[in-house]
Amino acid sequence: MPKPKLFIPGPVDISPATFEAMSAPMIGHRGKDFETLYASMQPGLQAIAGTARPVFLSTSSAWGVMEASIRNLVRGKVLNLCCGAFSDKWFDVSQRCGKEAEKIQVEWGQPIDPGAVRAKLQEGGFDTVTLVHNETSTGVMNPLSDIAAVVKEFDDILLVVDTVSSFSAVPIATDELGIDVLLAGVQKAMALPPGLSVFVVSEAALARAESNTDRGYYFDFLEFAKNGAKNNTPSTPPIALLYGLQHMVETIMAEGLEARYARHEANNSLVHQWLASNGFEHFAPEGFRSRTLTTISNNRDIDVPGFVKAVREGHGFLINGGYGKIKGRTFRISNMGNETAESIQDLLTALNEVLPEFLG
Numbered sequence: 001m002p003k004p005k006l007f008i009p010g011p012v013d014i015s016p017a018t019f020e021a022m023s024a025p026m027i028g029h030r031g032k033d034f035e036t037l038y039a040s041m042q043p044g045l046q047a048i049a050g051t052a053r054p055v056f057l058s059t060s061s062a063w064g065v066m067e068a069s070i071r072n073l074v075r076g077k078v079l080n081l082c083c084g085a086f087s088d089k090w091f092d093v094s095q096r097c098g099k100e101a102e103k104i105q106v107e108w109g110q111p112i113d114p115g116a117v118r119a120k121l122q123e124g125g126f127d128t129v130t131l132v133h134n135e136t137s138t139g140v141m142n143p144l145s146d147i148a149a150v151v152k153e154f155d156d157i158l159l160v161v162d163t164v165s166s167f168s169a170v171p172i173a174t175d176e177l178g179i180d181v182l183l184a185g186v187q188k189a190m191a192l193p194p195g196l197s198v199f200v201v202s203e204a205a206l207a208r209a210e211s212n213t214d215r216g217y218y219f220d221f222l223e224f225a226k227n228g229a230k231n232n233t234p235s236t237p238p239i240a241l242l243y244g245l246q247h248m249v250e251t252i253m254a255e256g257l258e259a260r261y262a263r264h265e266a267n268n269s270l271v272h273q274w275l276a277s278n279g280f281e282h283f284a285p286e287g288f289r290s291r292t293l294t295t296i297s298n299n300r301d302i303d304v305p306g307f308v309k310a311v312r313e314g315h316g317f318l319i320n321g322g323y324g325k326i327k328g329r330t331f332r333i334s335n336m337g338n339e340t341a342e343s344i345q346d347l348l349t350a351l352n353e354v355l356p357e358f359l360g
């Protein structure tokens with residue numbers, strides 16, 4: 001059975017050119033060749049991340065850095081902003097790290113309200129806030145700049161932002177917004193195989209980490225800073241993945257960031273048109289919808305697992321049948337990574353062919 005082409009919100013489809021780049025001969029990671037590889041990616045990664053600070057590379061999926069942010073930064077109490085599967089989980093992770101944690105919980109499908117964040121922080125005692133920019137389970141894109149502005153109203157509260165499914169697909173002004181840790185896994189909008197994360201740590205966050213004794217070793221931000229200054233990583237990195245990352249950074253810079261943002265928005269609109277013309281509704285409210293994926297409400301009550309299976313078996317495309325507690329009540333289509341108007345149109349044509357069998 002050939003593998004289906006992925007339109008799930010991560011991992012996504014990888015280009016043959018990326019796989020080819022990944023198959024270059026191995027090098028040692030404590031030598032000049034590696035330093036050159038590492039350094040070559042910094043300017044592109046900094047442009048994508050909207051920062052003048054170094055971009056660190058972690059041999060882990062995003063959760064490694066999400067947990068690391070809690071361990072490196074939280075001394076008093078963390079506020080986790082929860083609006084879906086990934087952001088909700090962060091509260092659980094904070095507690096498992098032994099930290100005092102509180103949350104703002106909104107109903108799945110709703111965005112985080114900056115006013116509610118201000119009110120909660122005014123209660124006092126918080127030193128860290130976590131936010132998932134693009135909540136991949138619900139298709140909600142949170143108002144990042146408004147929330148960042150609220151956190152900056154408070155002294156000594158650090159903001160950690162997960163941009164796993166928005167990084168490189170929408171502009172993210174890390175330095176301008178005063179984000180203290182920005183992180184992303186590469187298997188979503190960066191269109192690479194999983195296993196690597198990129199992240200940025202502010203001066204203030206490094207200072208906080210320094211005063212925190214619970215950092216551990218593998219994810220110690222100070223180790224990343226020390227090694228990063230020498231164009232290196234604390235432990236052996238996934239060098240083949242870094243070849244892929246170098247290829248993707250070059251590809252992204254050649255496309256141009258503005259053109260990449262516009263392509264994601266245009267392809268996302270094609271999916272929006274498809275759902276509207278088929279009588280489906282958005283799970284996320286207008287004004288807060290992701291541009292890298294669409295979470296579609298199953299208001300027409302179709303057999304979602306059957307639909308997903310029919311699209312896969314009949315056309316070789318894999319979409320997602322909903323995440324966690326909204327499985328079946330929703331389904332999701334990704335337009336992240338290398339997708340084009342043509343490839344999205346091919347998927348929508350397939351959906352059109354299959355859908356009539358599932359409508360009562």
Ligand SMILES: *Cc1c(COP(=O)(O)O)cnc(C)c1O
Binds near residue numbers: 063086164
């Ligand atoms: C996929 C995803 C994650 C999970 O990352 P892992 O790679 O599984 O560690 C976290 N946050 C968001 C927003 C995601 O979309």
